[in-house]
């Protein structure tokens with residue numbers, strides 16, 4: 001399975017083309033759109049999310065609620081484009097229009113892609129860079145991920161996500177899968193307890209008042225993955241590494257860990273390795289899940305637990321110092337309308353990037369011209385691995 005996205009943040013549309021899905025797979029479009037709405041939410045988002053309504057249309061590949069096996073095209077409209085038709089239109093500008101363009105960006109924001117992108121693509125209006133480097137594009141990726149979640153759902157593999165830390169505020173509680181799935185979805189910051197939600201909202205308010213921004217940590221959990229996805233036989237077939245790469249591809253994500261993650265550095269092996277159990281009903285399981293569902297780059301069959309850190313948003317309403325690329329003089333960086341904290345939204349993006357890698361691993365492993373064939377192959381494999 002492969003996919004491409006296209007679209008600028010304030011351009012007319014975002015699109016994705018996905019190739020390699022089986023035919024006859026049922027799709028619940030409303031459930032997919034609910035994921036996109038979740039990505040728009042979360043405390044700390046800026047005004048843009050009030051303008052957009054992230055519904056989408058299937059332009060190809062789906063008929064009567066089922067996939068055809070042909071490339072699937074998903075299209076989202078940027079409602080904000082109405083206010084940007086001159087600035088973001090595809091028609092050339094007249095010399096006067098060019099002269100009067102008030103919104104040429106020449107003061108790159110530290111931490112965003114503006115300066116390096118400008119140098120690399122020879123873009124003297126840094127808008128040409130920020131439009132595509134904007135995380136608006138993650139809406140298209142969540143749409144692709146939601147399609148992948150439809151596939152996983154049909155194979156009885158479920159996943160959820162939450163925020164475990166924003167700024168200094170951490171949620172270190174022990175929760176069941178369903179508590180996380182419900183709790184995170186009810187909270188404005190996708191953390192579990194009411195008390196933490198309130199404290200976190202205050203923290204975000206304070207950052208916003210100070211013209212500052214905050215990052216945090218998100219967690220993704222997959223229940224019931226088949227054992228043996230990915231492979232140890234070659235470095236580029238390890239599924240944990242593919243997931244890590246996909247997570248780090250999300251705008252502003254800077255670190256990723258599995259299971260106990262960085263705590264592994266100071267925990268002795270006897271308290272790390274997950275002891276092996278067997279029962280005829282469940283097959284092979286583990287007493288613990290410290291390694292987050294991976295051994296040798298392959299899924300162990302235990303829940304997959306991925307955590308990742310998002311840096312604070314680069315655009316600051318109290319901007320840091322930068323340099324004007326025309327005059328080379330020091331200047332405060334450009335201020336674009338911006339989020340103060342997007343960690344809750346990013347937890348949804350992270351969940352969907354992991355869904356994409358999971359779906360890809362399943363489609364790599366099992367025959368999948370049509371959904372019936374795929375489902376049967378997965379069920380037979382699960383039965384075989386249980387009795388190994």
Ligand SMILES: Cc1cc2nc3c(=O)[nH]c(=O)nc-3n(C[C@H](O)[C@H](O)[C@H](O)COP(=O)(O)O)c2cc1C
Nearest residue numbers: 112113133135251252313314315338339342345346
């Ligand atoms: C959901 C989400 C929303 C974001 N919103 C903003 C924003 O409003 N303003 C901003 O400057 N950066 C925002 N970012 C982060 C930038 O897109 C990101 O820092 C930038 O593309 C540079 O990439 P890098 O941080 O990975 O180096 C957001 C990221 C995500 C995942």
Ligand SMILES: C=C(O[C@@H]1CC(C(=O)O)=C[C@@H](OP(=O)(O)O)[C@H]1O)C(=O)O
Nearest residue numbers: 046048133134135136139336337338339
């Ligand atoms: C549009 C989205 O996020 C945007 C990501 C973003 C950035 O620089 O990454 C900057 C902001 O864009 P704007 O200036 O249009 O408000 C965010 O709103 C979105 O998540 O759909």
